[in-house]
Amino acid sequence: MTTLDSTLAKTHASRALLRCKTLSAISQMQGGIHREYLSKEHKECNETVSQWMSDAGMQTWQDEVGNQWGRLRSSNSKAKRLIIGSHLDTVPNAGAYDGILGVLLGLEIAALAHHLKLDLPFHLDVVGFCDEEGTRFATTLIGSKALANNFDPAWLNIPDSQEITMHQALLDFGLDPSDVANAGLNPSDILAYWETHIEQGPVLESIDQALGVVTAIAGAKRAMITLIGQSGHAGTTPMNLRQDSLTGSAELVLEIEKLASKAENGEVATVGQIFARPGATNVIAGKTTVSLDARAQHDDDLDNLINEIRSRAELIAQKRNLSLDWQWTHAAQAVQCDSDIQALFTEACRLNNESSPSLASGAGHDAMATAPICPIGMLFIRSPGGISHHPAEAVIDDDVTKSLSVMFSALCLQAKNGLNG
Ligand SMILES: [Zn+2]
Known part of the structure; x- marks a missing residue:
């Protein structure tokens, strides 16, 4: 039977x-x-x-x-x-x-x-x-x-x-x-x-x-990624003299989406949280943290994706005169x-x-x-x-x-x- x-x-x-x-x-x-x-x-x-x-x-x-x-x-x-x-x-x-x-x-x-x-x-x-x-x-x-x-x-x-x-x-x-x-x-x-x-x-x-x-x-890795710039007055700081951590993070969030979308083995990456500080309407954000959750069915694909995201984050930080802090919070093979x-x-x-x-x-x-x-x-x-x-x-x-x-x-x-x- x-x-x-x-x-x-x-x-x-x-x-x-x-x-x-x-x-x-x-x-x-x-x-x-x-x-x-x-x-x-x-x-x-x-x-x-x-x-x-x-x-x-x-x-x-x-x-x-x-x-x-x-x-x-x-x-x-x-x-x-x-x-x-x-x-x-x-x-x-x-x-x-x-x-x-x-x-x-x-x-x-x-x-x-x-x-x-x-x-x-x-x-x-x-x-x-x-x-x-x-x-x-x-x-x-x-x-x-x-x-x-x-x-x-x-x-x-x-x-x-x-x-x-x-x-x-x-x-x-x-x-x-x-x-x-x-x-x-x-x-x-x-x-x-x-x-x-x-x-x-x-x-x-x-x-x-x-x-x-x-x-x-799928294996998964999670991190909290912080870009640090300089808080400043929203009215008195000219655009070309800013170190805005929030716009830097916004650029990073879109890059993460782009990199995961073009990955070829079903990798996924998600930014589900964003914290901008000090968090006032009239203050340029000096410090912004975004969460990252990335997953893939093979560990080397996951590492490749994470490495790409990380080097892109470094590039964005460099270009915008920000510093980068990367904290791992979870890893599962x-x-x-x-x-x-x-x-x-x-x-x-x-x-x-x-x-x-x-x-x-x-x-x-x-x-x-x-x-x-x-x-x-x-x-x-x-x-x-x-x-x-x-x-x-x-x-x-x-x-x-x-x-x-x-x-x-x-x-x-x-x-x-x-x-x-
Ligand atoms: Zn279940």
Whole structure:
């Protein structure tokens, strides 16, 4: 068996969508969806998903960091684990599908494998990660980093907005802070990690495709770039005697847009903040800071773009008699999706008469945190309007059915390939 009966696919996809709605109601926010790490809603959500996992014939447990697991056991004594998952936490005023749908589709795949009595040569593990968004403790991907043995004990001291530390919140939740590191997995036990996720961008919609095979999760670098000139009286300082940091920054902002637009491998760069000081209508700005967020699916492309931006900033500063200060605030390397898994997903699409356009992910995902311990693969589902992290976040029902069919075929192909991928 490599493809799923279409009625069965539709039934299970509909159930996943219905359950997204059910989980939407488990919210710490009135009139919207918000579910953060170690909240009572996190616990309630895990309990609900755990019950669904049991109903699907899975063995269930919550791990030391608060991730929810279900396992469809293999009869093979040497079985490794194929992990399918995503996250169950949300940003404030979230949509219903970001992360959640990936977990529930994994659950439906397991329910189908159980129902059809598939004899899998690996354990099929479905995971609902406890924290991907990082809205409570100002650090992201806590659940998946813990899995990859990258939980930093220093995080335990981070307070939330109510001054409750992660240490205390773990205790309140019923978890042992000294035990969190034990959530880490042994890489030799894992076959792969697969994640289905809404695209959260407009690319698939723009090419009229339901699904996309992810090639890489983009690397990102962020900096605060300050140009320093001389504040002066707006009335008495002639134009040719000015050292205006704001007009210099304006020129830089447009250069950043130009450089990213002509980059050839999908690089993007954004200036989202600008601070001009002293910030008065009748004073020439002496000091202006702009933010820079640049991303690319290959680290060398990102470095090239950043180098170009930096040399352009130096040139502008020189030309306008300003000085330049460049402060890095964030750097994350690009993570490549496993080429064999990409080929597997592409073949699974073909078996279901679906196209399989390749695209990179501009946003971060749990898959990037699990990449250090196993090969990763991601399948994207079209996001109508490219909207996400917003109540208007949506999916097309038929796209969800297609994604379930493709993931089921991928599971069958993987089972045929046995333990060696
Ligand atoms: Zn997500």
